[in-house]
Amino acid sequence: MTNTVPSQSVPSTISDVERDTGVAKETLRVWERRYDFPQPLRDPHGERVYPIEQVHKLRLVKRLIDLGFRPGKVIQYSAAELQALTGKATGLGNGPATPAPELQTYLDLCKSHQMEALRRKLSQALLMMGLKSFVIELVAPLTTLIGEAWASGQLATFEEHLYTESLTVVMRSAIFAMPQANGNHISAPRILLTTLPQERHGLGLLMAEAMCVAEGAHCISLGVQTPLLDIVEAARVQRVDIIALSFSVAMNPRQALDGLAELHQRLNGCAELWAGGTNAALKRRRPPYVRVFELAHLAGAIAEWRARSTPHTA
Numbered sequence: 001m002t003n004t005v006p007s008q009s010v011p012s013t014i015s016d017v018e019r020d021t022g023v024a025k026e027t028l029r030v031w032e033r034r035y036d037f038p039q040p041l042r043d044p045h046g047e048r049v050y051p052i053e054q055v056h057k058l059r060l061v062k063r064l065i066d067l068g069f070r071p072g073k074v075i076q077y078s079a080a081e082l083q084a085l086t087g088k089a090t091g092l093g094n095g096p097a098t099p100a101p102e103l104q105t106y107l108d109l110c111k112s113h114q115m116e117a118l119r120r121k122l123s124q125a126l127l128m129m130g131l132k133s134f135v136i137e138l139v140a141p142l143t144t145l146i147g148e149a150w151a152s153g154q155l156a157t158f159e160e161h162l163y164t165e166s167l168t169v170v171m172r173s174a175i176f177a178m179p180q181a182n183g184n185h186i187s188a189p190r191i192l193l194t195t196l197p198q199e200r201h202g203l204g205l206l207m208a209e210a211m212c213v214a215e216g217a218h219c220i221s222l223g224v225q226t227p228l229l230d231i232v233e234a235a236r237v238q239r240v241d242i243i244a245l246s247f248s249v250a251m252n253p254r255q256a257l258d259g260l261a262e263l264h265q266r267l268n269g270c271a272e273l274w275a276g277g278t279n280a281a282l283k284r285r286r287p288p289y290v291r292v293f294e295l296a297h298l299a300g301a302i303a304e305w306r307a308r309s310t311p312h313t314a
Helices: 014-021 025-035 052-066 079-089 101-111 115-129 131-151 157-177 203-214 228-238 253-267 295-309
Strands: 048-050 190-194 218-223 242-247 272-277 290-293
Touching (some): 014 025, 014 052, 048 052, 052 131, 101 115, 101 131, 101 157, 115 157, 131 295, 157 203, 190 203, 190 228, 203 218, 203 272, 203 295, 242 253, 290 295
Parallel strands (some): 272 290
């Protein structure tokens, strides 16, 4: 008998799962046939839908695959076993390390839905640390911690979204408050920031924008999920020097590489391609035409660009 979804549950469609985990629809179907997991239910129209427990497990499976494991070796493990294996593979013993007390405080505020308190605490930290230190020393590790909590099911998706929105408000205000570079000045690179159409996570992009603005760059942000042709057209109209793209661990690595290759071809050398983030595609096979950056090294990358682009007088 075909399993159907209970009316009171809110499972994910196959498109939702693809966006949420970075596992392609075709791969999900192959795993279903080959490994008997996932085991989707069916909605009243006969379409596949996935309970939240299966989505949580798929996130862990995807993470292990990004760490080099084969799906056939890990997909039959329970979620608890996958979490423990992830901890060993990342050098964290039998599970995630205990967060620093300061980071745990922010996580607790998310779990208890104290979003005004969270924004206030983030704003205070920003004032004390300055924008660059705030991004590198607090926001980057905190966002990783939030992502880990979400992937393991400790944090609900809506709670992760609340964190994202709260941090976005604080950081966007800080970016607007920074002195804006003159976009026509030769030492101020014009940087277009966005993500490919399949990438809907924007915090990495926002952190990169903050670091670039702090280094005196003129930033033009298109937000997330921009079609390739629109990226190319925006780069042409805005006369940008650099296109900076962010790739989260959730995006399918093959889609990331294919998108970068097509974008490189369409740009035809009119702008440099920079890419950052935690996606496996940037770690395993770095395309030669893409500069892969880390947040902490953006200042050096911009300084190198200035050295290459500024005319030298005799």
